Amino acid sequence: MLNETELILRLLDGEESASRELVLYFGDRLLRAAYGITGDLQAAEEVVQDTFLKTCRRLSSFKGDSSLETWMFRIMINTARNRMRSSWIRRVTTIDQGQASWVPAPEGYNPEHELLQRERRQEVIRCLRELPLKYREVMVLYYLEDLSVEKISQVLGHPSGTVKSQLSRGRDRMKQLLEIREVY
């Protein structure tokens, strides 16, 4: 379990290992969530980079009202939203392009597994992209990142009731989509 306060203090003390821990702990998680929301891996990587930079720049103003995890996910969501709002990302981001920039596993490379995984990922992203953004955000945070409803409400700045209702509607739509795709 990550001791966030200790990590922040070590970061501010200039410990290089703390910056490595921060990236290792949050990097992949933020990337997956950003990818689920934007549907484009390259854009997601840039969102993650911006998230880390913004987090570090604002670290001295972090009051600890929420956890570091909640705070970083909030920054990531806002960054992803801004990115998706821009006409540039709407113009260039397509699911196919998103798939073009997927990251191959460096060890134990297995082309069949890669292909299968790629298809799965494509399927999941396509499915998520069919959800409205407000449902997509909640679904990604709840199912992919296992954040609690309370934490999601802090991240999105919505009341818990709204999050639960969005979660329920998102789940209904997702279920329909999965049924259409005969996933279950």
Next chain:
Amino acid sequence: MVEKIERNRPGNSTGKYLDTDMCIDPDNEIRRYVKEGMQDVNLPEARKRILQQEVFTETAGCRDGIARRVLRRVHDFMETTFEISLAPVVTALGVLVVGAATLSYGYLVVPSETNIRNPVGYIQQTSVNPNGSTHIIFLPVDRRG
């Protein structure tokens, strides 16, 4: 037997959705589907290294910011402290200065002002009587002539 435990209730405490019509738990199915689809989405190692360096650099700027903030806080604290301790001292000094000015006013004024302020002076006239006694009289004169 079909048993509906809980269906589409957004207001429940956990946000869980159980539907046994299909003998599946959509919560787990969706979670598994999403997680398995994304399981090998990771930041490339090179990207991680760059990010670590950027995080370290950016927090250095933040540390400077903190140093400045600490200095400002110390400064504010000192200002507050002096304000509290100096207020009565300044008041006392003010009273002293005003008092001293008032007291010294009579001594510091120029002669012309003295004349205007107090135009009557006295001339002392001393005389010795034949019996040896001394007689002193003060004669009032107008200093303005």
